Amino acid sequence: MNYSFSNRIAALQPSIIREILKASSGQNVIPFSAGNPAPETFPIEAIRTFTQTILEQDPVTALQYGITEGYGPLRDTLTNHLKTGYNTGSASDELFIVSGAQQGIELACKVFCNEGDTIICESPSFIGSLNSFRASGARLVGVPMESDGIDIGKLEHALRTEQNVKLIYLIPSFQNPTGVTTSLEKRKAIYDLAKTYGVMILEDNPYGELRFSGKDVPTIKSLDEEGLVIYVGSFSKILSAGLRVGFVLAPNEVVQKMVVAKQGEDVHTAMLPQILAYKFMAEYSYAEHISSIREVYRRKSSLMMDKLKEHMGDSITFTRPDGGLFLWCDLPAHIPMLDYAKTAAASGVAVVPGTAFLVDESEACNAIRLNFSTPSDEQIVKGIEILGQVLKQY
Amino acid sequence: MNYSFSNRIAALQPSIIREILKASSGQNVIPFSAGNPAPETFPIEAIRTFTQTILEQDPVTALQYGITEGYGPLRDTLTNHLKTGYNTGSASDELFIVSGAQQGIELACKVFCNEGDTIICESPSFIGSLNSFRASGARLVGVPMESDGIDIGKLEHALRTEQNVKLIYLIPSFQNPTGVTTSLEKRKAIYDLAKTYGVMILEDNPYGELRFSGKDVPTIKSLDEEGLVIYVGSFSKILSAGLRVGFVLAPNEVVQKMVVAKQGEDVHTAMLPQILAYKFMAEYSYAEHISSIREVYRRKSSLMMDKLKEHMGDSITFTRPDGGLFLWCDLPAHIPMLDYAKTAAASGVAVVPGTAFLVDESEACNAIRLNFSTPSDEQIVKGIEILGQVLKQY
Numbered sequence: 001m002n003y004s005f006s007n008r009i010a011a012l013q014p015s016i017i018r019e020i021l022k023a024s025s026g027q028n029v030i031p032f033s034a035g036n037p038a039p040e041t042f043p044i045e046a047i048r049t050f051t052q053t054i055l056e057q058d059p060v061t062a063l064q065y066g067i068t069e070g071y072g073p074l075r076d077t078l079t080n081h082l083k084t085g086y087n088t089g090s091a092s093d094e095l096f097i098v099s100g101a102q103q104g105i106e107l108a109c110k111v112f113c114n115e116g117d118t119i120i121c122e123s124p125s126f127i128g129s130l131n132s133f134r135a136s137g138a139r140l141v142g143v144p145m146e147s148d149g150i151d152i153g154k155l156e157h158a159l160r161t162e163q164n165v166k167l168i169y170l171i172p173s174f175q176n177p178t179g180v181t182t183s184l185e186k187r188k189a190i191y192d193l194a195k196t197y198g199v200m201i202l203e204d205n206p207y208g209e210l211r212f213s214g215k216d217v218p219t220i221k222s223l224d225e226e227g228l229v230i231y232v233g234s235f236s237k238i239l240s241a242g243l244r245v246g247f248v249l250a251p252n253e254v255v256q257k258m259v260v261a262k263q264g265e266d267v268h269t270a271m272l273p274q275i276l277a278y279k280f281m282a283e284y285s286y287a288e289h290i291s292s293i294r295e296v297y298r299r300k301s302s303l304m305m306d307k308l309k310e311h312m313g314d315s316i317t318f319t320r321p322d323g324g325l326f327l328w329c330d331l332p333a334h335i336p337m338l339d340y341a342k343t344a345a346a347s348g349v350a351v352v353p354g355t356a357f358l359v360d361e362s363e364a365c366n367a368i369r370l371n372f373s374t375p376s377d378e379q380i381v382k383g384i385e386i387l388g389q390v391l392k393q394y
Numbered sequence: 395m396n397y398s399f400s401n402r403i404a405a406l407q408p409s410i411i412r413e414i415l416k417a418s419s420g421q422n423v424i425p426f427s428a429g430n431p432a433p434e435t436f437p438i439e440a441i442r443t444f445t446q447t448i449l450e451q452d453p454v455t456a457l458q459y460g461i462t463e464g465y466g467p468l469r470d471t472l473t474n475h476l477k478t479g480y481n482t483g484s485a486s487d488e489l490f491i492v493s494g495a496q497q498g499i500e501l502a503c504k505v506f507c508n509e510g511d512t513i514i515c516e517s518p519s520f521i522g523s524l525n526s527f528r529a530s531g532a533r534l535v536g537v538p539m540e541s542d543g544i545d546i547g548k549l550e551h552a553l554r555t556e557q558n559v560k561l562i563y564l565i566p567s568f569q570n571p572t573g574v575t576t577s578l579e580k581r582k583a584i585y586d587l588a589k590t591y592g593v594m595i596l597e598d599n600p601y602g603e604l605r606f607s608g609k610d611v612p613t614i615k616s617l618d619e620e621g622l623v624i625y626v627g628s629f630s631k632i633l634s635a636g637l638r639v640g641f642v643l644a645p646n647e648v649v650q651k652m653v654v655a656k657q658g659e660d661v662h663t664a665m666l667p668q669i670l671a672y673k674f675m676a677e678y679s680y681a682e683h684i685s686s687i688r689e690v691y692r693r694k695s696s697l698m699m700d701k702l703k704e705h706m707g708d709s710i711t712f713t714r715p716d717g718g719l720f721l722w723c724d725l726p727a728h729i730p731m732l733d734y735a736k737t738a739a740a741s742g743v744a745v746v747p748g749t750a751f752l753v754d755e756s757e758a759c760n761a762i763r764l765n766f767s768t769p770s771d772e773q774i775v776k777g778i779e780i781l782g783q784v785l786k787q788y
Contacts, residue, residue, distance in 0.1 A: 063634035132658030240457035242665035264526030271636035
């Protein structure tokens with residue numbers, strides 16, 4: 001059979017990046033290329049106890065079909081948490097549960113974009129979201145990142161000149177891949193532009209709770225008086241990535257459409273993970289747990305930055321994130337970045353070439369992304385030493 | 395904000411059926427309208443034990459990110475089970491895990507259909523799938539069901555005359571809503587037509603293991619020599635609906651595209667439910683468990699059919715399914731069906747008007763769907779008695 005795939009799926013290009021990542025996915029490779037939360041941050045003992053309690057006390061709720069909107073007590077707890085902790089959410093908003101933040105991002109695109117409609121993205125941005133938009137047939141326009149967030153002048157230019165812009169997709173806190181946090185000033189400017197041009201903002205905040213230095217910056221959603229912001233959050237980095245529980249806070253009218261779309265995708269998010277997430281928030285020492293995760297990432301990021309300084313400090317520049325899981329390192333201009341990444345992989349250290357995160361992979365980029373949550377401390381020490389040695393070969 | 399939704403989402407119409415269902419969703423209503431598996435079929439004790447073991451022995455695998463294709467041991471076990479138990483699957487096929495069968499159905503549509511492309515469906519058919527196709531922007535063409543499956547002449551006519559047909563969507567065993575099982579002869583005829591017209595078949599088989607009388611009919615996928623069939627199965631009716639684990643068996647090349655599309659939707663299916671499903675298949679008395687579920691549904695369906703005979707036997711006709719969860723009852727021609735369903739709801743019994751399952755809800759239909767898995771035996775006895783009384787009012 002000669003398959004005739006839909007245009008949006010047929011257009012997905014295999015990427016040279018994927019080949020590099022495949023080559024560096026072996027067992028003995030030091031994984032600076034991943035984005036996994038550190039397994040020591042999973043509250044395993046609590047998950048065991050809660051699971052047992054759930055399956056003792058109310059197994060049928062955990063095992064039977066649930067409603068598409070999600071488990072009521074979890075929705076209520078999250079709504080309160082966002083309001084009291086982050087002044088995020090209003091009476092005209094509603095919160096529903098998704099199967100990981102990725103689903104919230106995909107649903108926002110499905111609900112607002114026809115094939116060929118435009119999504120403005122930070123460039124670089126999270127490859128998972130870019131590929132999800134591509135698979136939905138959206139057209140991507142990248143706007144460069146600066147050290148305090150997206151370039152506002154170029155964002156305005158894109159809004160003024162691009163056709164059928166439906167969403168502005170942003171990761172304002174500890175961005176993946178750059179580690180950059182968008183300043184409050186820029187968040188306000190972005191919101192005002194969205195209002196002026198009548199475009200929705202898709203605010204992706206998977207790392208929001210992972211601040212290990214500096215002070216919280218208000219979410220863009222907390223500025224939202226016109227119902228312009230779809231806010232997406234996740235339990236992947238604070239409880240467990242494998243449980244696939246995220247949430248969306250958005251204007252009621254938008255949520256109603258997203259829920260219908262979600263129903264057609266997976267009916268509802270698995271119940272046992274939802275009830276676990278609820279118990280984690282309601283019955284566990286949530287604040288204490290979050291602060292212990294922050295401590296882990298403060299240590300790991302500091303260790304990685306110290307070692308980068310020690311082994312490559314003269315040649316490279318890198319972001320100093322206040323949270324999240326990633327550093328963004330600019331290699332010297334004379335280093336061929338893709339070649340460097342291949343050599344590093346061959347030497348036992350996997351990094352992601354920065355081009356992977358660009359809207360247009362053929363654009364110039366001499367950066368790599370380093371993840372500090374997945375490797376052990378020993379791997380960080382060893383791996384950065386190797387990256388330094390590889391650099392000296394050029 | 396005046397939201398401008400995508401065409402496919404904006405086109406979704408609120409249905410009068412949903413209003414009737416809402417009106418009949420109260421606590422004290424007898425639920426013949428649902429599609430929930432009977433909670434007594436959940437192997438709760440085993441799920442408790444397996445969950446504990448998983449979280450003791452290898453918690454990190456259950457809680458960390460997994461690959462999009464799904465948990466390897468589960469994929470292998472399912473591949474073997476389908477091959478040895480149902481002669482289904484070949485070397486050029488591949489199996490991957492989805493977040494419930496619904497996701498497999500949605501992904502097939504995403505991968506093959508551009509907006510406006512046509513999917514041929516049995517009419518009536520499962521409303522969840524129809525709505526999923528609609529939310530993806532596909533155009534639906536219904537072909538009437540007969541007592542042994544879809545009308546082959548009309549299927550051929552549709553294939554010959556409709557534009558851009560990409561999928562034929564079928565539930566060949568114990569169909570939802572009619573309870574009809576497509577004969578082997580018709581399965582072969584459908585396959586041959588798909589081959590002739592170069593159209594993929596989407597075979598949805600959520601109830602396949604739930605046969606309580608008669609003999610197994612080979613799956614359409616077992617006839618598939620050309621790589622035309624996407625086969626979708628589920629754990630919802632044999633293990634737990636709330637865990638959201640299903641699977642897709644399809645030609646490699648198709649699976650590769652579906653996996654990329656799935657990655658953009660939810661990255662992967664929750665790991666703990668996947669490992670649970672694996673242990674259920676590999677370490678539990680699977681065959682015995684299935685046969686105990688069949689026994690439950692044999693009893694419940696017989697009870698419902700006996701009571702229908704007793705209270706309404708002179709006036710109605712209904713299908714006698716060999717498995718699954720549903721009966722399809724044709725009311726006498728003089729009964730206004732929607733009005734009957736409303737009156738039944740007001741009298742404490744919820745049924746689904748047959749029109750809900752039609753591609754075109756405005757078509758004539760004088761049938762209702764009755765579910766026998768959700769209500770208790772007592773509710774079946776009481777509920778059918780009430781339905782009979784309501785019928786006598788006309």
